[in-house]
Amino acid sequence: MEEQNLAIRVHGLHKSYQKLQVLKGVDFDVASGSIFALLGSNGAGKTTIVRILATLLKPDDGTASVNGFDVLSQPARVRESISLTGQFAAVDEILTGRENLVMIAKLRQVEHPRRVADDLLERFGLADAAGRRVATYSGGMRRRLDIAMSLIGDPPVIFLDEPTTGLDPEGRIEVWQVIQNLADSGTTVLLTTQYLEEAEKLADRIAILHEGTIIVSGTLAELRELLPSAKVEYVERQPTLEEVFLAIVGSDKTPENDKERQ
Amino acid sequence: MSAHSFSNTSVMLGRSVRHVTRSMDTIITVTIMPIAFMLLFVYVFGGAIQAGTDNYVNYLMPGILLIAIASGIAYTSYRLFNDLQSGIFERFHSMPIARSSVLWGHVLTSLVANAISVVIIILVGLLMGFRSSAGVLAWLAVAGILVLFTLALTWVAVISGLSASSPDGASAFSYPLIFLPFVSSAFVPTDTMPGPVRAFAENQPVTSIVNTIRALLEEQPVGSDIWIALAWCVGILIVAYAFAMVAYRRKIA
Numbered sequence: 001m002e003e004q005n006l007a008i009r010v011h012g013l014h015k016s017y018q019k020l021q022v023l024k025g026v027d028f029d030v031a032s033g034s035i036f037a038l039l040g041s042n043g044a045g046k047t048t049i050v051r052i053l054a055t056l057l058k059p060d061d062g063t064a065s066v067n068g069f070d071v072l073s074q075p076a077r078v079r080e081s082i083s084l085t086g087q088f089a090a091v092d093e094i095l096t097g098r099e100n101l102v103m104i105a106k107l108r109q110v111e112h113p114r115r116v117a118d119d120l121l122e123r124f125g126l127a128d129a130a131g132r133r134v135a136t137y138s139g140g141m142r143r144r145l146d147i148a149m150s151l152i153g154d155p156p157v158i159f160l161d162e163p164t165t166g167l168d169p170e171g172r173i174e175v176w177q178v179i180q181n182l183a184d185s186g187t188t189v190l191l192t193t194q195y196l197e198e199a200e201k202l203a204d205r206i207a208i209l210h211e212g213t214i215i216v217s218g219t220l221a222e223l224r225e226l227l228p229s230a231k232v233e234y235v236e237r238q239p240t241l242e243e244v245f246l247a248i249v250g251s252d253k254t255p256e257n258d259k260e261r262q
Numbered sequence: 263m264s265a266h267s268f269s270n271t272s273v274m275l276g277r278s279v280r281h282v283t284r285s286m287d288t289i290i291t292v293t294i295m296p297i298a299f300m301l302l303f304v305y306v307f308g309g310a311i312q313a314g315t316d317n318y319v320n321y322l323m324p325g326i327l328l329i330a331i332a333s334g335i336a337y338t339s340y341r342l343f344n345d346l347q348s349g350i351f352e353r354f355h356s357m358p359i360a361r362s363s364v365l366w367g368h369v370l371t372s373l374v375a376n377a378i379s380v381v382i383i384i385l386v387g388l389l390m391g392f393r394s395s396a397g398v399l400a401w402l403a404v405a406g407i408l409v410l411f412t413l414a415l416t417w418v419a420v421i422s423g424l425s426a427s428s429p430d431g432a433s434a435f436s437y438p439l440i441f442l443p444f445v446s447s448a449f450v451p452t453d454t455m456p457g458p459v460r461a462f463a464e465n466q467p468v469t470s471i472v473n474t475i476r477a478l479l480e481e482q483p484v485g486s487d488i489w490i491a492l493a494w495c496v497g498i499l500i501v502a503y504a505f506a507m508v509a510y511r512r513k514i515a
Binding site for chain 1: 266269270273276277280281284285348349350352353354355356357358359514
């Protein structure tokens with residue numbers, strides 16, 4: 001990968017909380033406009049990496065840069081380049097969906113905050129719920145609003161920290177489509193997840209974080225090559241419970257449709 | 263303050279003022295206890311209290327307002343604590359905005375919410391016979407002292423909101439503050455109190471603030487009380503602000 005095409009560079013990152021060593025030398029690069037999935041179990045340090053990249057936490061050692069700006073020496077420039085969508089949807093429950101978007105638009109000082117908000121509400125299928133307080137939204141609606149808030153100001157890099165944790169299957173597929181559309185329009189996406197299927201479906205490159213270091217990293221095909229080549233077996237394929245669920249509730253966003261779009 | 267941070271702060275203020283106006287119960291719970299104290303002291307104890315005044319409502323109004331503010335600031339801790347818990351605090355801090363606007367939004371909202379409570383209590387006081395012939399300047403001075411007192415206690419509330427580990431913990435610090443006016447000149451003159459209690463009452467912040475506000479409303483000379491009151495408010499403000507900044511830096515890199 002060429003230097004200038006790297007949206008995120010992480011080198012030798014260390015971080016401890018008191019005696020607990022969370023990151024023990026993490027290295028990875030993310031190409032501009034790609035989806036990079038950071039895979040790991042709970043407590044592996046995924047959120048710690050995202051917090052360091054979002055300038056919310058200082059590393060003990062190592063360097064990290066986002067969009068060419070160092071997180072320690074140019075934090076303000078990093079913040080101009082990113083948006084963070086947290087593990088627990090950071091939306092204001094007391095405000096309405098539209099008010100949340102207008103608030104972020106005003107903070108980012110974009111022109112015509114109300115028009116920006118209305119466009120996003122339309123795009124994310126929240127126009128009907130725009131005037132309702134977010135406290136009344138479903139988990140999927142909340143997460144879509146959360147991601148919509150992150151898009152304001154068109155930041156070139158977006159961090160999605162476990163964007164589908166706690167969502168039902170329909171909500172998860174909705175969020176996947178949003179992420180795919182983002183990458184298609186040139187945004188760099190750093191995604192953390194504990195769902196292998198999610199990384200497999202979305203990511204251009206996948207890194208597995210385990211006990212504080214990246215143990216493997218590469219494309220899905222490269223990761224597959226780490227194991228013995230596939231054997232051809234005859235398996236009677238039963239519909240998965242997810243397919244049954246989605247067929248019965250009558251959603252058109254079945255996983256099959258979703259795959260065709262990719 | 264730059265134009266950028268001014269704009270950010272006004273957005274933050276607009277946000278948390280909406281939180282207040284959409285949960286008017288927070289204003290009601292703040293005003294109901296001081297009003298209950300006012301009713302209790304005027305109509306139950308008042309007849310037996312020798313305060314050396316013919317209008318006891320006038321006498322206790324300053325102390326009642328301080329109790330209202332001391333309980334009102336607990337909601338600032340609570341709202342700040344909720345922002346930290348929900349993750350919106352981190353969202354704001356990862357954005358290209360003036361980071362100070364996040365705290366200042368809450369602090370200014372505290373001033374707005376407490377001003378609403380104070381006005382409601384004064385209106386109830388008027389119904390109960392509170393009267394003042396003080397002019398505009400004296401009222402402005404009273405407002406100024408109350409704003410300074412609110413600001414000082416709000417920064418104490420910020421420390422608690424930033425460092426608490428539960429919503430109850432975030433607001434519990436205000437209980438002792440609510441009772442401070444009882445051991446002061448707010449309800450009875452301090453000269454009837456036994457020695458050590460009297461010494462405490464006369465040298466704690468509430469007495470000088472109460473005496474100053476009472477003198478301003480009664481058009482009496484404020485004497486040295488106003489300077490002692492201002493020194494207390496500014497002193498608490500500076501110390502609380504310094505500790506709030508320490509708590510803040512521990513939360514955010």
